[in-house]
Amino acid sequence: MEMKTAKKRGLSFYLSIYKKILAQDLKSKMSYRADFFISTFGMVLTNISGFITFIILFHNFPSVNGWDYHHMLFLYGFSLIALTPVQCFFDNNWNLRFMVRSGDFIKYCFRPINVFFYFISEVFDVKGLGQFVFGLGTFIYAWAHIGIPVTVVTVAEAAIFLITASLFMIALMNFAAATCFWIINSGYVMVIMFRFKDFAKYPSSIFNSVFRFIFTFLIPIAFVAYYPSLVFVTPDHVPLLSWLSPFIGSLFFFLSYKFWMLGVRKYDFTGS
Amino acid sequence: MSNEVIVMKNISKQFKVLNRHEGLKGSIQDLFSRDYKIIKAVDDVSLTVNKGEIIGYLGPNGAGKSTTIKIMTGVLEPSAGEIFVDGRMPYKDRTANSENIGVVFGQRSQLWWNLPLIESFNLLRNIYLVPEKDYRNMLELYRSLVDLEPILHKPVRQMSLGQRTLSDILAAFLHNPGIVFLDEPTIGLDVSMKARIRELIRGLNEVKGTTVILTTHDMGDVDALCKRIIIIDKGRKIYDNDIEHLKSYFGSYRTLRMRLGDDSWVEQVIDEKKTDVMHVMQEMQKEHKIKDIQLQEISTEEVIRKIYEGGESA
Amino acid sequence: MTGLKKKTALTRAGIIESLQFRLSTAVMLFANLIYLALVYFLWKAIYDSSGVDVVNGMTFYDTMIYLILATAIFNLLEMFIVWDMSRAIQSGEIIMHLLKPMRYRLYTFWSYSGAHVNNFFLSFVPTFIVVVVITKGAIPIGINLLYFMVSLLLALIVNFNIEMLVAPVCLYTQSTWGINIVKETVVLLLSGASIPLAFFPEGLRQAVEYLPFRAVYDIPLTVLLAKNGTDSLSGLLPKLGIQLFWCVLLSVCGNLFWNHAVKKITVNGG
Structure with a gap:
């Protein structure tokens, strides 16, 4: 029997495929112009609304738990940037439960590439870039006002901590989306997780110890902005967890991926 | 050296389904109940498929056809029994298995909805690492079998059902797989489109020697394409022989x-x-x-x- | 009578369907508790840091009660009509809905009513009881509860009409996410669901007075807490009047818009 061995598909293969799918996706998005503009407008509006909420709070209360306006702003900008990748690259998770339920999901299982990659690669959400720009502006403004030095080290640190911080929200949404393999109509899990992200922009020190534990180790929203921000905001007292956050983030993302794939393996595909 | 591309031995697949109760009171009960029943979708099925065959895989709705196909394609793990597709256990080695199979599943297009067909082909060529030359040859072959030009630059979402089915079949053969699974490829099509699809399947099978597993409810497909048919009902195999033999057998x-x-x-x-x-x-x-x-x-x-x-x- | 029967059948089906999602009920309850804890700690920190007990006429307790009940109402009223409709349009299913022997607006309203009934008893009532017990008398128990039910019903209708006014936009734009997020953002901010309207700067607060959104959260909550003289009929009736006004206006606009939009239906795919 002629037995072909599986072709090797490494990182460079996946990168080039992603680039190609992305380019095609952008091309086809342009054909839905009205949606593109309304979505971008919606994204800008969401950010403005979030900002207004923020301003209204601090209009009444000048500091929270020892965090003054600019520190809060730094945290706010940090969280917006860290929440961009989940919006831009992992948006297809929102469609997962519909595809699983209708049976359409099965098409992702017939290709000789990673199912998670194939599924996630299919949607790139351009409007997330608006949030990125908004967040970056806030972040730089607060950075300058707090007076954090601009050196190769701090900038590199910022890049690393922002990227790894983004993994936490991605992982949370992976977990939430993958619940649909076990639970019918699990959309609310995603909605709830997505709502939790609102609290990424507040300092976790406001919680009591029980909830700080929950938001550090169970639903690690505190890692999206609070812990990594401490590296910049209070450089003299950085807790160990802040330094560890890149590793924890990578691990957490990996676990969420494993969970997602377990769902694919365990699912009955009785939809059709 | 064997000619067998698929070998299934005593394959079973069971699903656990919650027993739902009727009415308002019943659904409150269901909130807490652990009352499951086991459904045997595939029950002790053995079969072998030889290289180059076109097999009609038949059975009434819910007989277990789709489940079998899902086991063969590595999507589902059988509850019991052994399966080898091209010498591999599909569920253990799904990625390697899918290199060598092509699938058209129901009426669900596997192509990128918003992309013109040619772009989908391009992506598939990259995903399956099809060499440039083989890809060109395949497109040439396609041109000789069907009228490719009207659909090649059309986004899939704008295609008629017939064009979409055609495209999906072409996409399934693109990487020249050893086995292609076609699940009801002609459902909902008009008579002339059905004929064209059958023509295409037969052509590709002849030129490329591809093994085809065809599930269908349309006996026209079977008469036109299959020499051998397998019938399953309630998860059990009830017939496996030549189509000619079927009539005399009956x-x-x-x-x-x-x-x-x-x-x-x-x-x-x-x-x-x-x-x-x-x-x-x-x-x-x-x-x-x-x-x-x-x-x-x-x-x-x-x-x-x-x-x-x-x-x-x- | 048969009309009503048809509608209550839909309510029943809705109740059964949403009960079947057994795990969802438990998880939802748990997640809401965590979310409420988040709100609690955030505002506690804010009040602690401010050093005063009363901000903008609201104590910490007032703010908490307001926000928790606003969240409860949010869960109670949540509808996914914009999503449902745009999905139905994209899949072509909308045609099937239009062929049903009941007007689409009515059909949608009644098919959500089961979920509303469930949410009311499984989510809102328990939350309310917990809040009443914990705050020990901060919420007056009396005729205001009855007034609140009326106000809540009107809020539900206003909210439904806002959804139905926004949803047909996707018939024109084929935009799902965009329309939905715009609606959600605007409603949540301007209705006072995320921050009590009392905290808004003066100018913004006056502007919001003239918008329909406060009829969804702010008015029912004011009535429930018996603030601003709403425990007497003379204080109550103007508030209900505002809600009623928006019910009528929005449903007239929604109807006109929907009728226009239906003519425009362009169905994707075959």
């Missing part, structure tokens, strides 16, 4: 229609093993004037229907 039935003196038609199904047609006609002529006769072979469709209805009793 009995050599023919229908004799006669127009009598008063221009009315009468019909008589005749089992040729027991009595022959001429004898029936002679008997009839003793009492009636026969103006005209027609002799009809029993169709595959009728045979299949009798099997579905009567189980193994045939």
Whole structure:
């Protein structure tokens, strides 16, 4: 029997495929112009609304738990940037439960590439870039006002901590989306997780110890902005967890991926 | 060296389903109940498929066809039994297995909805790492079999159902897989499109020697394409042999229609093993004037229907 | 009578369907508790840091009660009509809905009513009881509860009409996410669901007075807490009047818009 061995598909293969799918996706998005503009407008509006909420709070209360306006702003900008990748690259998770339920999901299982990659690669959400720009502006403004030095080290640190911080929200949404393999109509899990992200922009020190534990180790929203921000905001007292956050983030993302794939393996595909 | 591309030995697949209760009270009960029932979607099925065959895989709705296909493609893990596709266990080695298979599943397009077909082909070529030359040759072959130009630059979402099915089949063969699974490829299509799809499948099977597993409810597909058919019902295999053999296996039935003196038609199904047609006609002529006769072979469709209805009793 | 029967059948089906999602009920309850804890700690920190007990006429307790009940109402009223409709349009299913022997607006309203009934008893009532017990008398128990039910019903209708006014936009734009997020953002901010309207700067607060959104959260909550003299009919009736006004206006606009939009239906795919 002629037995072909599986072709090797490494990182460079996946990168080039992603680039190609992305380019095609952008091309086809342009054909839905009205949606593109309304979505971008919606994204800008969401950010403005979030900002207004923020301003209204601090209009009444000048500091929270020892965090003054600019520190809060730094945290706010940090969280917006860290929440961009989940919006831009992992948006297809929102469609997962519909595809699983209708049976359409099965098409992702017939290709000789990673199912998670194939599924996630299919949607790139351009409007997330608006949030990125908004967040970056806030972040730089607060950075300058707090007076954090601009050196190769701090900038590199910022890049690393922002990227790894983004993994936490991605992982949370992976977990939430993958619940649909076990639970019918699990959309609310995603909605709830997505709502939790609102609290990424507040300092976790406001919680009591029980909830700080929950938001550090169970639903690690505190890692999206609070812990990594401490590296910049209070450089003299950085807790160990802040330094560890890149590793924890990578691990957490990996676990969420494993969970997602377990769902694919365990699912009955009785939809059709 | 064996010719067998698929070997299934005593494969079973069970699902656990919650027993739901009726009505408002029942659904409150369900909130807490652990009352499951086991459904055997596939029950101890063994079969082998040889290289280059086109097999008609038949059975009534819910018989377990799709589940079998999902096991063969590595999407589902069987509950019991052994399966080898091209020497591999599909569920253990899904990625390697999918290099060598192509799938068209129901009416669900696997192509990128918003992309023109040619861009989908391009992406697939990259995903399956098809060498440039093979890809060009395949497109040439496609051109010789179907009219490719009208669909090549059209986004899939704008295609008619027929064009979409055609595109999906072409996409499934693009990386020249050893086995292609086609699940109801002609469902919902008009007569001429059905004919074109069948033509295409036969053409690709002949040129490329591709093994084809075809599930369908349309006996036209079976008659046009398959030499061998496998029938399953309630998860069990009830027939696995040549299509010719099916008719004789079931009995050599023919229908004799006669127009009598008063221009009315009468019909008589005749089992040729027991009595022959001429004898029936002679008997009839003793009492009636026969103006005209027609002799009809029993169709595959009728045979299949009798099997579905009567189980193994045939 | 048969009309009503048809509608209550839909309510029943809705109740059964949403009960079947057994795990969802438990998880939802748990997640809402965590979310409420988040709100609690955030505002506690804010009040602690401010050093005063009363901000903008609201104590910490007032703010908490307001926000928790606003969240409860949010869960109670949540509808996914914009999503449902745009999905139905994209899949072509909308045609099937239009062929049903009941007007689409009514059909949608009644098919959500089961979920509303469930949410009311499984989510809102328990939350309310917990809040009443914990705050020990901060919420007056009396005729205001009855008034609140009326106000809540009107809020539900206003909210439904806002959804139905926004949803047909996707018939024109084929935009799902965009329309939905715009609606959600605007409603949540301007209705006072995420921050009590009392905290808004003066100018913004006056502007919001003239918008329909406060009829969804702010008015029912004011009535429930018996603030601003709403425990007497003379204080109550103007508030209900505002809600009623928006019910009528929005449903007239929604109807006109929907009728226009239906003519425009362009169905994707075959």
